Amino acid sequence: MSKFPVLEIFGPTIQGEGMVVGRKTMFVRTAGCDYSCAWCDSAFTWDGSAKDEIERLTADEIVNRLLETGGRHFDHVTISGGNPALLAKLDELIEPLHARGIEVALETQGSRWQDWFPEIDDLTISPKPPSSKMNTNWQVLDDIIERLLERGRLANVSLKVVVFNDEDLTYAERVHERYPDVPFFLQVGNDDLEEDAPPALASHLLDQYEWLIDQVVASEKLNHVRVLPQVHALVWGNKRGV
Numbered sequence: 001m002s003k004f005p006v007l008e009i010f011g012p013t014i015q016g017e018g019m020v021v022g023r024k025t026m027f028v029r030t031a032g033c034d035y036s037c038a039w040c041d042s043a044f045t046w047d048g049s050a051k052d053e054i055e056r057l058t059a060d061e062i063v064n065r066l067l068e069t070g071g072r073h074f075d076h077v078t079i080s081g082g083n084p085a086l087l088a089k090l091d092e093l094i095e096p097l098h099a100r101g102i103e104v105a106l107e108t109q110g111s112r113w114q115d116w117f118p119e120i121d122d123l124t125i126s127p128k129p130p131s132s133k134m135n136t137n138w139q140v141l142d143d144i145i146e147r148l149l150e151r152g153r154l155a156n157v158s159l160k161v162v163v164f165n166d167e168d169l170t171y172a173e174r175v176h177e178r179y180p181d182v183p184f185f186l187q188v189g190n191d192d193l194e195e196d197a198p199p200a201l202a203s204h205l206l207d208q209y210e211w212l213i214d215q216v217v218a219s220e221k222l223n224h225v226r227v228l229p230q231v232h233a234l235v236w237g238n239k240r241g242v
């Protein structure tokens, strides 16, 4: 049995982002990332600041922890990170969750393929725009999208680009033009990760949301798209574990 580096298991809460926004879900957050985005809201997964909190758990232990924490109050688990696509054996966790009738969602940036991607019920791929300071490997992303389309997973996949500025918006247009058949989401960037008063953050993020809606409305390249804020950030601010 493989061991997985886990930083948080929490919920039930709602999925605050993207293709299944609002869905009641538990979260499993893995440690470690191959990126280091300038604005990462979960930098503790990779910057060493929470290294003492990382637990190495088997899939059975994660399932037990989910059941202890969530009881009978969930039928959906979202795996995020860090980049959970660094974990080659994650099918060992996906399989027993499915066996219990629990749906599995996963958040990743599209920098690595894993053979278990087609098993994920709600797969969010979130390539990173220029403001992140990361570079997209288009060959890798093309390959991931192609493999998912070949396997008929269109209904289970989405692309989600976080937008902070005009350059990011141009990047979002480029991603949507390259993969026009993949459901496409634009997400408000949270540029105030230090604010600890939820109402102040919510007010700021709603202004950013209005700006992003205006930009998308004005774009001829962004028509078959959805624009969303991070609902959990509006409700709970920058709090961890919600």
Ligand SMILES: C[S@@+](CC[C@H](N)C(=O)[O-])C[C@H]1O[C@@H](n2cnc3c(N)ncnc32)[C@H](O)[C@@H]1O
Binding pocket: 033, 039, 040, 041, 042, 080, 081, 082, 083, 084, 107, 108, 109, 125, 126, 160, 162, 187, 188, 189, 190, 191, 230
């Ligand atoms: C923390 S990441 C973990 C999963 C994976 N590494 C990824 O980036 O897709 C989860 C989601 O949060 C988004 N995110 C991270 N920091 C953000 C921020 N400051 N504002 C808005 N979204 C953010 C990412 O783009 C990603 O879609």
Ligand SMILES: Nc1nc2[nH]cc(C(=O)O)c2c(=O)[nH]1
Binding pocket: 013, 014, 015, 016, 017, 027, 042, 080, 081, 107, 232, 242
């Ligand atoms: N409620 C809630 N929704 C989320 N959607 C994506 C999250 C993430 O950090 O990956 C996240 C999170 O941390 N909390």
Ligand code: SF4
Binding pocket: 033, 034, 035, 036, 037, 040, 041, 042, 043, 045, 081, 082, 083, 109
């Ligand atoms: S890829 Fe995701 S977890 Fe990694 S640094 Fe970027 S936002 Fe954070």
Ligand SMILES: [Mg+2]
Binding pocket: 041, 042
């Ligand atoms: Mg988050």
